[in-house]
Amino acid sequence: xxxxxxxxxxxxxxxxxxxxxxxxxxxxxxxxxxxxxxxxxxxxxxxxxxxxxxxxxxxxxxxxxxxxxxxxxxxxxxxxxxxxxxxxxxxxxxxxxxxxxxxx
DNA sequence: AGCATGACGGAGG
DNA sequence: TCCTCCGCCATGC
Numbered sequence: 001x002x003x004x005x006x007x008x009x010x011x012x013x014x015x016x017x018x019x020x021x022x023x024x025x026x027x028x029x030x031x032x033x034x035x036x037x038x039x040x041x042x043x044x045x046x047x048x049x050x051x052x053x054x055x056x057x058x059x060x061x062x063x064x065x066x067x068x069x070x071x072x073x074x075x076x077x078x079x080x081x082x083x084x085x086x087x088x089x090x091x092x093x094x095x096x097x098x099x100x101x102x103x104x
Numbered sequence: 105a106g107c108a109t110g111a112c113g114g115a116g117g
Numbered sequence: 118t119c120c121t122c123c124g125c126c127a128t129g130c
Contacts, residue, residue: 034125035112108129114124117122
């Protein structure tokens, strides 16, 4: 794992209970920013102790549903347990997004 | 050493 | 709002 990858993981650890952020944002919050695509790739292989379910698409969609519905269901369950709400289309409501500055 | 492929995202139609 | 087209770049085959 690269240095940037480990740094990205430390950023994910900082996401507070009850809030979410996007792949693109965690990717921008490190010393040498990476694209959301790379952030997503790294999240796919992240350590199990990370609050990985608090990272969603910039539009609030659960990207995990695309490749693996089981993981998607698991993510939605964990978010719901944190009192995070979804709109009719299954997207996390904007009010639950952590301001980008809070990741720095 | 190519090349397709994303747990992405923003712009444009 | 939805859809497509691109830029992105680490990984795996």
